Amino acid sequence: MNSPQKSLAKGSPAPGPVPEGLIRLYSMRFCPFAQRARLVLAAKGIKHEVVNINLLSKPEWFLEKSPLGLVPSLETPDGKILYDSIIVCDYLDEVYPGNKLNPEDPFEKAQQKILLKCLHTVTSILYQILSAKKDNQHTTELKMQFFEEFKKLEEALSKKNTPYFGGESVSMIDYMMWPFFERFVAFDVQEFLENTPCIKAWDNLMLQDHAVMETYTEPDILFEFYELYLDDSVEAADYALDICSR
Template sequence: MSAEKCFAKGSAAPGPVPNGHIRLYSMRFCPFAQRARLVLSAKGIKHDVVNINLKDKPEWFLEMNPLGLVPTMETLAGELIYESPIICDYLDEFYPEKKLLPSSPFGKAQQKMTLEHFSKIVPLFYKISMGKKSGDDVSVQEAELKNRLSKLNEDLVNKKTKFFGGDSITMIDYMMWPWFERLEIFQLKHCLDSTPDLKKWAELMLEDVAVKATMHSVDTHKAFGKTYAEGKPNFDYGL
């Protein structure tokens, strides 16, 4: 069961987590929540999704997680977990079938180091996109973004692999993907022109079953973004 339409202030809380499932509190257009949905899909974990209106959050959700963050995950035992990397690591450990993280401690450390590097890139996507919309000069930030993306490209070149953890998709690929899905929305797709291996990686990611199951079209992203920019985000857009 997935409650596609979002729950807002005044709404009744959903029932208990279905037996044999795990519940994800999400928002359909949130890239951080998409990380968790990618992992749930890739690992074939039975789950339901409850979408939250992030502008008008339900009282029961704020009691559950006073920070009001998505993704938040609730287990059958009522345990609550939030922050997307923590949720995804938990899912990989608790559901050991089709492991996404490397088995070696060094392999895990490598992925966490790559994720730490990528976490410095994420704010640039938003700064540049917002700056362009405001008519600001974002050339310095765009140069920094290209430099950081080139380092990711070098990582793939040095490893001589299709993906960041080898020749099949692993956790780190899913952790980074949501922002690459949105490159055209950020008006930054051209930043991959000088990073051919990274560009090829993005093309290969589009062929993945979990990516296909969780992504939105460019037009849908743009339409939601327009409602967000107008101050009236339509979290149910397209339903």
């Protein structure tokens, strides 16, 4: 695993062409959506390079690489651009050989998309909690809303009666979900895992997955990052870079 590189910010020159044989990921070390792409790249063993972007001080050229100004974004050696985490991950799974992460069965694939809709509701409340913390507001009611939606994921996994959301082994849906679970400690909702035994068991299994281990960020570093993020600090993107480079 290569050491993470300092993020490019306003005034930084644009990187050159993508080298042949590689694909370039525009990312940010702490972004859960970008981590989705990094998980898929790691899981499939795809040769790539990562260009980290400071999302609070974006380089002027970045909109050419990501029209929405968000990460992840992919760039191919012939200059093609793709963005949006789900689109990027589906593309990587379809184009590159090796272990297929999306199910072949259309019904199973549709079921995973339904789970993603449920996850979207859960993550939306997570970011409301984060926003409330930034404004020094109480989060008790939001946490109750979170748990009501979170229980639906527990029910889905219990009903499926498999170790993973995708079945007997890790699949795309598990990688799409994982980055948000990794950040539970930063969002102050870690306690809810104790009341969802199926998800807690899944969480423990995911921590043993090689792609998760390769992209994992320690909880204390995530917590400190979000403290800086809530203060709108442009230094947040490169927090603890020296530690993660060791």
